[in-house]
Amino acid sequence: MAYRASRRNDPTDNSTQNNSEMVSRAADVAQHSANPYAKAAGTAIKVGDKLTKGKVSDKMGQMLGNSPAERLMALKNRQNTDSRFSEMLQKNGLRKNRNNQNTESEGEQKSSPSSDSKKEDKNKEENKNDSNSNSGEENKRGLVPSILDNKKKSFMADFKMKVLKAKLIFISIVVISGFLLLLFMIIAISSTVLSVVTGYDDAIGMSTYSGKSTGNTSFSGTEEQNEFYKRVSDVELDYLSKGQQIDSLKVVAVYHVLKENGANVSYTSMSDSDIREIADSMLNAGIYDEETFKSNLVNSIFPKYFPNSSKETHKKMANSVFSYTNGYYQFINEEEPTATMTYSNCSNTGTCSYDIKGYYIKGKGNITENIQVSNLYVRLMQCGTANGHNYGGTFGKPLQGEQLVPFEKYILGVAYQEIGPSAPAEAVKAQMVAARSYILARHADMGGWRTLKKENGQWVLQAAACTQDQVYCDPDKGCSATNGQWGQVYSGQGHGTGLSRGSLAQSSPLRTYANQTSGEVLVNNKGNIIYSGYTSTVQKKMNSLASQGLSYKQILLQIYNQGSRNYGATDVKKMACTSGSAVNCGTSSGAFTGWKQAGASWSNVRMGNSGRTIGQIGCLVTSISMLIAKSGVQTNIANFNPGTFVQFLNKNGGFDSSGNLQYAPISKAAPNFRWVNQIDLRGMSRSQKLNTIAKYQSQGYYMTAEVSTNGQHWVAIDSVNGNTINILDPATNITNLWGSGKYTPQSTKTLNIFKVG
Numbered sequence: 001m002a003y004r005a006s007r008r009n010d011p012t013d014n015s016t017q018n019n020s021e022m023v024s025r026a027a028d029v030a031q032h033s034a035n036p037y038a039k040a041a042g043t044a045i046k047v048g049d050k051l052t053k054g055k056v057s058d059k060m061g062q063m064l065g066n067s068p069a070e071r072l073m074a075l076k077n078r079q080n081t082d083s084r085f086s087e088m089l090q091k092n093g094l095r096k097n098r099n100n101q102n103t104e105s106e107g108e109q110k111s112s113p114s115s116d117s118k119k120e121d122k123n124k125e126e127n128k129n130d131s132n133s134n135s136g137e138e139n140k141r142g143l144v145p146s147i148l149d150n151k152k153k154s155f156m157a158d159f160k161m162k163v164l165k166a167k168l169i170f171i172s173i174v175v176i177s178g179f180l181l182l183l184f185m186i187i188a189i190s191s192t193v194l195s196v197v198t199g200y201d202d203a204i205g206m207s208t209y210s211g212k213s214t215g216n217t218s219f220s221g222t223e224e225q226n227e228f229y230k231r232v233s234d235v236e237l238d239y240l241s242k243g244q245q246i247d248s249l250k251v252v253a254v255y256h257v258l259k260e261n262g263a264n265v266s267y268t269s270m271s272d273s274d275i276r277e278i279a280d281s282m283l284n285a286g287i288y289d290e291e292t293f294k295s296n297l298v299n300s301i302f303p304k305y306f307p308n309s310s311k312e313t314h315k316k317m318a319n320s321v322f323s324y325t326n327g328y329y330q331f332i333n334e335e336e337p338t339a340t341m342t343y344s345n346c347s348n349t350g351t352c353s354y355d356i357k358g359y360y361i362k363g364k365g366n367i368t369e370n371i372q373v374s375n376l377y378v379r380l381m382q383c384g385t386a387n388g389h390n391y392g393g394t395f396g397k398p399l400q401g402e403q404l405v406p407f408e409k410y411i412l413g414v415a416y417q418e419i420g421p422s423a424p425a426e427a428v429k430a431q432m433v434a435a436r437s438y439i440l441a442r443h444a445d446m447g448g449w450r451t452l453k454k455e456n457g458q459w460v461l462q463a464a465a466c467t468q469d470q471v472y473c474d475p476d477k478g479c480s481a482t483n484g485q486w487g488q489v490y491s492g493q494g495h496g497t498g499l500s501r502g503s504l505a506q507s508s509p510l511r512t513y514a515n516q517t518s519g520e521v522l523v524n525n526k527g528n529i530i531y532s533g534y535t536s537t538v539q540k541k542m543n544s545l546a547s548q549g550l551s552y553k554q555i556l557l558q559i560y561n562q563g564s565r566n567y568g569a570t571d572v573k574k575m576a577c578t579s580g581s582a583v584n585c586g587t588s589s590g591a592f593t594g595w596k597q598a599g600a601s602w603s604n605v606r607m608g609n610s611g612r613t614i615g616q617i618g619c620l621v622t623s624i625s626m627l628i629a630k631s632g633v634q635t636n637i638a639n640f641n642p643g644t645f646v647q648f649l650n651k652n653g654g655f656d657s658s659g660n661l662q663y664a665p666i667s668k669a670a671p672n673f674r675w676v677n678q679i680d681l682r683g684m685s686r687s688q689k690l691n692t693i694a695k696y697q698s699q700g701y702y703m704t705a706e707v708s709t710n711g712q713h714w715v716a717i718d719s720v721n722g723n724t725i726n727i728l729d730p731a732t733n734i735t736n737l738w739g740s741g742k743y744t745p746q747s748t749k750t751l752n753i754f755k756v757g
Contacts, residue, residue: 199327200327200328200331201221201225202225202229202252202253202255202256203252203253203256203324203325203328204328205221205225205226205229205252206229206232206233206248206249206251206252208229222267224266224267225267227267227268228255228267228268228270229252231275232248232252232275233248234638234639234644235248235251235272235275235279236251236279236601238639239279246279246282246283246288247282247288247325248601249328250278250282250321250322251275251278251279253321253322253324253325254297254321256324257320257321257324258302260320261306261317264305265305277301278301281293281296281297281300281301282296290322294322297317297321298311298314298315298318299314302314302317302318353372353373353375354372354373354374354376354440354519354521354575355372356369356371356372356373356529357369357370357526357528358370358526358527358528358529359441359444359445359528359530359531360441360524360526360528360529360530360567361441361444361531362565362567364445366524366526367444367528369444371452373459374459375458376406376407376459376460376461377404377406377407377458377459377460377461378404378405378406378407378410378439378462378463378472379398379402379404379405379460379461379462379463380398380399380402380405380463380472381395381396381397381398381399381449381450381462381463381465382394382395382396382397382399382400382464382465383395383464383465383466383468383488386468389486390486391466391468391482391486391487391488392482392483392487393488395449395464396448396449399465399488399490401490401491402465402490402491404460405472405474407461408514408518408519410439410472411432411435411514412432412475412504412511412514413472413474413475413479414431414432414439414470414471414472415428415431415432415435415513415514416473416475416501416504416510417471417472417473417479417499418435418470418471418534418539419539419542419543421508421510423539423543423546424543424546424547425509425513425546426545426546426550426552426555427539427545427546427555428513428552429513429516429517429552430542430546430552430555430556430559431534431539431542432513432514432517432520433517433521433522433532433552433556433572434532434556434560435470435534436517436520436521437521437522437529437530437531437532438470438531438532438534439463439469439470440452440461440521440529441529441530441531441532442463442469442531443461443462445531449462450462450464450469465490466481466486466487466488467486471489472489473501474492474503475503475504475508475510475511476503476504477491477492477503478491478492478493478500478501478502478503478504479491479492479499479500479501480492480493480494480495480498480499480500480501481495481496481498481499481500482495482496482498483496483497483498484497484499487499506629506639506640508632509632510632511629511632512631512632513632515630517552518574519574520574520575521572521573521575522556522569522572522573523569523570523571523572523573524567524568524569524570525568525570527573530560530567530568530569531567532556532565532567532569538559538565541555542559545558545559552572553572556572557569557570557571557572574721592625592626592629592630592641593626593718593728595622595626595629595641595642595728595730596622596730596731597614597615597618597619597622597642597730597731598615598731599615600614600615600643601643602614602641602642602643602644602646603615603618605642605643605646605647606650607621607646607649607650607655607659608649608650608654608655608656608657608659609655609657610655610658612659614642614643614646617659618642618646618730619712619713619714619715619730619731620661620704620714620752621642621645621646621649621661622642622730623714623715623716623728624661624666624704624716624752624754625641625642626716626730627702627703627704627716627754628640628645628669628670628673629641630702630718630728631670631673631702631756633671633672633673634670634671634672635669635670636648636668636669636671642730645669648668648669649661649666649669652665652668652669653665654666663675663752673702673754673755674755675753675754676701676755677752677753678750678752678753679692679696679750679751679753680749680750681748681749681750681751682749682750685745686738686745689748690723690725692751693725693751694720696751696753697717697719698720700755700756701753701754701755702716702717702753702754702755702756703716703751703752703753704717704751704752704754705727705737705748705750705751705752706748706749706750706751707737707743707747707748707749708743713731714730714752715727715728715729715730715737715743716728716729716730717737717751718735724736724737724739725737725738
């Protein structure tokens with residue numbers, strides 16, 4: 001039993017775990033060795049362990065356990081152990097014989113001492129004392145001392161063998177660390193590291209295309225793979241341009257899980273609509289929500305591909321999606337980022353602030369209502385039976401499935417549906433001002449469930465989603481109605497047999513017109529908002545007057561001061577911000593106003609061959625991209641935004657070797673948007689700079705301004721209202737150029753002037 005116990009507890013018994021630990025410790029030592037081969041080998045093992053959670057050491061430990069050196073060492077251990085056991089038995093037996101011999105020789109020493117053997121006698125005497133002492137102890141405890149003694153020796157021998165083994169491993173790394181060792185490592189690591197990399201190739205490829213981190217890991221995909229990643233990246237950028245953030249990595253994670261579970265999918269079969277279906281499943285009211293995503297994966301996405309699988313199976317698949325992305329970030333040794341929206345300005349959170357004094361309503365006259373409204377949203381309400389028409393809903397109840405709509409987006413959507421994108425530009429602008437004025441005053445005329453009030457600190461306006469008030473068509477999703485012109489209008493397609501429109505193109509001029517008229521209302525001489533109702537006859541009049549060359553202000557003042565609509569309109573007024581308001585008032589609206597160079601999906605896109613990114617040096621190009629979007633001109637870029645803009649410029653000589661922008665290629669991206677001149681503002685006074693900017697603004701030019709006192713920073717000029725220069729800043733949420741203290745008249749040095757046409 002002593003032999004078996006010794007073998008079972010011996011750490012040198014080919015234990016894979018111990019071998020792995022020995023390899024890991026030896027790699028630590030080799031990593032700090034002066035020998036370059038050993039250092040390279042040790043480093044390779046440690047890096048492999050990091051990527052594979054210790055699998056490289058495990059694999060090498062297994063291989064080491066089967067090596068000739070290991071078998072030779074194990075054989076020697078066995079021989080040493082067998083020898084020690086035999087020795088122990090022999091010593092125990094001999095010890096008894098010596099005791100008998102010592103007793104007999106004691107008389108001989110006394111009877112016949114020899115003068116030549118004094119030293120021998122002394123040794124015998126010492127042996128006699130030792131024997132007598134041992135004999136006495138054995139009489140008390142039997143063989144225990146000798147067994148313990150030999151176990152101690154056995155332990156020490158084992159310990160020495162462990163040390164020897166560690167030394168041998170280290171020496172083998174050092175001595176055999178040339179090409180043979182590297183080849184050995186490649187064989188050992190290939191089945192572990194490469195399998196991990198292959199498992200995350202979709203994540204690496206997707207991260208490469210979308211500008212996310214790859215942990216310095218490169219992956220060269222097939223043409224089909226790369227085309228797939230590009231489609232997903234384009235979809236992500238398209239959503240982002242609308243103020244909606246999805247996660248492209250989770251899109252490819254869904255694809256990965258589908259493929260792993262045997263779904264009939266491929267890189268080429270995943271169409272844009274398939275990708276968008278997954279993207280839509282991530283959003284709750286336009287915002288990424290993990291719980292919503294999980295629920296939609298379980299209840300709609302995976303059942304589509306695996307209709308015969310159980311809900312529990314679909315739940316496991318959903319969990320695998322998140323495990324995949326989490327595992328990828330562990331693989332590249334980075335924290336998984338939290339999905340957050342990067343937009344936080346007027347165009348996304350509501351509208352400009354309105355300092356409302358009252359309304360003019362025909363038949364009721366001037367109605368006073370002193371309120372200051374900011375960050376206004378619209379709640380779309382159901383339509384019941386009215387004027388002999390059944391709209392299919394119940395008045396006073398919210399329209400199912402609809403979210404609160406930012407007010408300026410609502411006005412854009414009304415113009416899109418009511419007068420249409422083919423109407424003359426000035427007619428569309430007149431429609432927008434009329435629609436904005438009408439719906440703000442509507443509650444003062446109708447009362448009841450049509451309200452304009454605060455709800456838990458949030459301003460909300462309630463309006464019917466049908467011709468009972470005015471029809472809103474979501475510019476980003478399109479719309480459809482339940483029953484002709486007398487039906488309720490929902491966002492998106494497929495809600496009924498009535499009207500149906502697709503989404504409004506990002507490059508549509510209507511978006512520019514909405515920017516230009518943002519916050520404008522029709523007022524009388526008291527400053528009260530005109531209750532400017534309209535019919536199809538009025539819209540036809542708007543088109544006709546616009547075709548005659550009238551501006552939208554002239555159109556409005558003519559229509560609402562004549563005949564049955566003689567309302568005493570005197571001006572079109574852009575509502576001013578309330579004191580201390582932080583929103584971007586009186587300026588452009590649209591997703592582009594929130595484009596930032598940092599914190600966006602395009603931030604890691606490199607600018608030319610400079611090695612630097614949009615997030616690092618892309619203030620100017622981001623500012624110009626905002627101006628192009630603001631202008632509404634057509635571009636040669638699908639899903640136009642700073643990222644796709646830079647990618648286009650990269651292919652068309654848009655940057656020099658230092659990443660400096662070249663202006664000529666801009667017109668290749670947007671043929672009707674061109675750079676005109678650069679104006680030096682240095683040496684001018686504050687008023688001179690203000691007047692210069694206002695002059696070019698009034699002449700229809702688009703401008704970027706160099707504004708920083710520390711290094712170089714550019715912003716886009718949005719509008720000039722009196723002494724206020726409104727800007728779109730790609731780095732901050734500052735909207736008043738000289739109002740925050742960050743940028744000053746002294747730091748405003750240069751203007752770049754652009755022209756449409």
